[in-house]
Amino acid sequence: MSAAMVDLKAVHKSFGSLEVLRGVDLQVGAGEVTVIIGPSGSGKSTLLRTVNHLEKVDSGSVTVDGELVGYRRAGDRLYELSEREILRQRTRIGFVFQSFNLFPHLTVRQNVTEAPTSAQRRPKAEVEALAVRLLERVGLSDKIDAYPRQLSGGQQQRVAIARALALEPKVILFDEPTSALDPELVGEVLDVVKDLAVSGTTMIVVTHEIGFAREVADTVVFMDEGRIVERGTPAQVLDAPRHERTRLFLSKVL
Amino acid sequence: MPVEFPGIGGGDTRDGPETAPRPAPGPRRSAARSVRAHRRYGWDRVLLASGSGSAAPARAAAPPVNGAGKNGEPESPALKVITTRHPGRWVAAAVIAVLLAMVASALITNPAWEWEVVGEFLFAPSVLRAVVFTLELTALGIVFGFLLGTVLALMRLSKNPLLSSAAWGYIALFRSIPLILQLLFWYNLALLYPRLSFGVPFGPAFFDIGTMDLIGPVTAAALGLALHQAAYAAEIVRAGLLSVDHGQREAAAALGIPRTRQLLRIVLPQAMRSIVPTAGNEIIGLVKGTSVVYIMALPELFYQVQVIYNRNGRVMALLLVATIWYLVMTSVMSVAQHYIERHYGKGRA
Numbered sequence: 001m002s003a004a005m006v007d008l009k010a011v012h013k014s015f016g017s018l019e020v021l022r023g024v025d026l027q028v029g030a031g032e033v034t035v036i037i038g039p040s041g042s043g044k045s046t047l048l049r050t051v052n053h054l055e056k057v058d059s060g061s062v063t064v065d066g067e068l069v070g071y072r073r074a075g076d077r078l079y080e081l082s083e084r085e086i087l088r089q090r091t092r093i094g095f096v097f098q099s100f101n102l103f104p105h106l107t108v109r110q111n112v113t114e115a116p117t118s119a120q121r122r123p124k125a126e127v128e129a130l131a132v133r134l135l136e137r138v139g140l141s142d143k144i145d146a147y148p149r150q151l152s153g154g155q156q157q158r159v160a161i162a163r164a165l166a167l168e169p170k171v172i173l174f175d176e177p178t179s180a181l182d183p184e185l186v187g188e189v190l191d192v193v194k195d196l197a198v199s200g201t202t203m204i205v206v207t208h209e210i211g212f213a214r215e216v217a218d219t220v221v222f223m224d225e226g227r228i229v230e231r232g233t234p235a236q237v238l239d240a241p242r243h244e245r246t247r248l249f250l251s252k253v254l
Numbered sequence: 255m256p257v258e259f260p261g262i263g264g265g266d267t268r269d270g271p272e273t274a275p276r277p278a279p280g281p282r283r284s285a286a287r288s289v290r291a292h293r294r295y296g297w298d299r300v301l302l303a304s305g306s307g308s309a310a311p312a313r314a315a316a317p318p319v320n321g322a323g324k325n326g327e328p329e330s331p332a333l334k335v336i337t338t339r340h341p342g343r344w345v346a347a348a349v350i351a352v353l354l355a356m357v358a359s360a361l362i363t364n365p366a367w368e369w370e371v372v373g374e375f376l377f378a379p380s381v382l383r384a385v386v387f388t389l390e391l392t393a394l395g396i397v398f399g400f401l402l403g404t405v406l407a408l409m410r411l412s413k414n415p416l417l418s419s420a421a422w423g424y425i426a427l428f429r430s431i432p433l434i435l436q437l438l439f440w441y442n443l444a445l446l447y448p449r450l451s452f453g454v455p456f457g458p459a460f461f462d463i464g465t466m467d468l469i470g471p472v473t474a475a476a477l478g479l480a481l482h483q484a485a486y487a488a489e490i491v492r493a494g495l496l497s498v499d500h501g502q503r504e505a506a507a508a509l510g511i512p513r514t515r516q517l518l519r520i521v522l523p524q525a526m527r528s529i530v531p532t533a534g535n536e537i538i539g540l541v542k543g544t545s546v547v548y549i550m551a552l553p554e555l556f557y558q559v560q561v562i563y564n565r566n567g568r569v570m571a572l573l574l575v576a577t578i579w580y581l582v583m584t585s586v587m588s589v590a591q592h593y594i595e596r597h598y599g600k601g602r603a
């Protein structure tokens with residue numbers, strides 16, 4: 001077993017005849033932040049979604065904290081786990097969506113406490129206290145009994161982050177967490193993500209915010225056409241890209 | 255609203271963009287300064303400012319922040335708002351009032367309606383019992399209809415092709431048979447199968463029972479209504495489930511929420527928003543639909559008033575009695591529906 005918190009090996013994934021992931025290897029160490037950049041349609045979201053088995057891989061393996069995700073290994077065969085087992089694994093893998101996907105009929109508090117109580121069966125009192133702490137951490141103590149509709153996009157995304165944190169996951173996956181936000185709201189969400197990075201949370205972040213990547217990432221990964229083209233420190237990939245495609249992409253987004 | 259984190263900058267200094275520090279391409283833990291810069295300008299701007307150097311003048315030319323514009327304008331006087339008048343509404347109201355008066359007069363002044371007979375039978379014990387029975391039949395039809403309908407809807411949405419086509423077949427079949435025919439089939443089931451046995455399919459029976467004893471006329475009526483209603487309820491529930499954004503199910507799955515809980519806590523309550531108005535329609539339809547049951551000689555409202563007017567010949571008055579009760583029942587339900595809709599509209603206002 002490798003020491004990596006997240007370990008993807010030769011991950012392949014096709015949608016029909018369209019091969020979206022063409023053999024992706026990716027290791028993320030505990031406490032590290034990996035930022036994935038790349039053009040639209042390069043397979044970034046799909047890759048992220050294989051990590052918590054929202055997307056099944058066609059071949060290859062995904063391991064989180066030494067545990068194979070979505071499958072059980074017997075010899076050289078992988079048997080898909082039952083849905084219940086997969087749901088259990090997902091409680092240790094946080095996911096933050098581009099479109100927030102808060103539950104609109106539940107209050108902010110209920111959004112945060114739902115999964116810890118129903119999926120992890122933790123005591124209600126403990127979870128309530130946790131929710132209060134987390135909402136304070138993302139700066140939303142005063143919105144605890146509001147409904148998502150009553151919040152700005154940035155506030156909603158911060159609730160979504162608190163909701164993911166409430167499960168105390170080993171790794172959090174962010175799929176373009178600020179792409180649906182008005183420009184002036186981007187900063188408040190990135191501040192929260194950055195705070196998590198500083199506190200040592202393992203994260204994989206897909207984003208087009210190059211400035212954020214430069215500052216927060218331990219590793220920047222550039223993806224194109226279902227492959228990882230280039231990876232390295234932010235300085236290596238963003239300031240001195242070795243590949244022409246990386247250079248071309250960066251020249252467009254900068 | 256910026257979030258403050260201990261250890262990360264956060265002062266409200268108003269230094270110009272030209273002083274925005276270039277984000278250090280070093281370890282993230284020493285990044286406090288550019289955090290502050292970012293909070294004010296957004297990452298792209300920080301990069302522009304630090305990367306090209308030409309962004310600063312552009313920033314300087316941006317419109318001044320609040321205050322300046324206000325000072326430049328003269329103080330406006332307090333203005334009074336006059337809302338739009340709607341003279342057409344008054345005309346419409348007058349027309350409706352006249353029409354209502356005409357209808358009322360036609361109802362009251364014509365002795366053929368026999369209002370005193372209406373008053374006599376409106377609260378007659380047999381009529382009240384019939385009203386209660388009508389409500390019971392409606393409740394049975396709706397409760398079992400929607401329970402079965404929900405199961406059918408889930409079957410239709412299932413990935414298992416056998417389940418989904420079975421549900422599809424049921425819905426197609428029961429929507430095609432007129433309720434009245436179906437009721438007659440159930441009513442006469444005993445003619446087709448005098449005894450029903452329970453046990454292993456095609457194997458030994460544990461016990462058997464006379465069909466008449468098991469499915470009396472009331473059960474037959476309730477069964478017929480429920481099975482009929484289920485076909486419609488299934489489509490209503492399915493439409494409701496489909497109306498919930500796919501991302502909701504996905505977020506619930508990503509959080510590891512158990513499957514039934516996903517359905518009951520996350521998806522169904524949101525589906526209710528589109529289910530309730532249509533279901534309300536169905537319930538109100540069924541209150542009146544129960545009148546079909548009269549062919550089974552069950553003492554629901556419509557059958558009961560027929561019994562009475564066959565005896566005393568006061569046809570119109572008794573039809574009016576039935577009308578009034580149907581009106582009362584459906585009106586109460588409309589009000590209830592309003593409150594139920596409001597409940598499921600939570601967080602959407």
Ligand SMILES: Nc1ncnc2c1ncn2[C@@H]1O[C@H](COP(=O)(O)OP(=O)(O)OP(=O)(O)O)[C@@H](O)[C@H]1O
Pocket residue numbers: 015018020038039040041042043044045046047
């Ligand atoms: N469920 C699906 N069915 C079929 N094709 C899909 C599906 N999901 C993604 N794709 C296709 O896979 C390719 C990669 O999609 P993906 O969402 O991973 O790209 P991305 O890198 O996240 O792009 P973006 O930056 O636009 O979000 C695209 O061509 C997309 O159309």
Ligand SMILES: [Mg+2]
Pocket residue numbers: 044045046175176
């Ligand atoms: Mg994407």
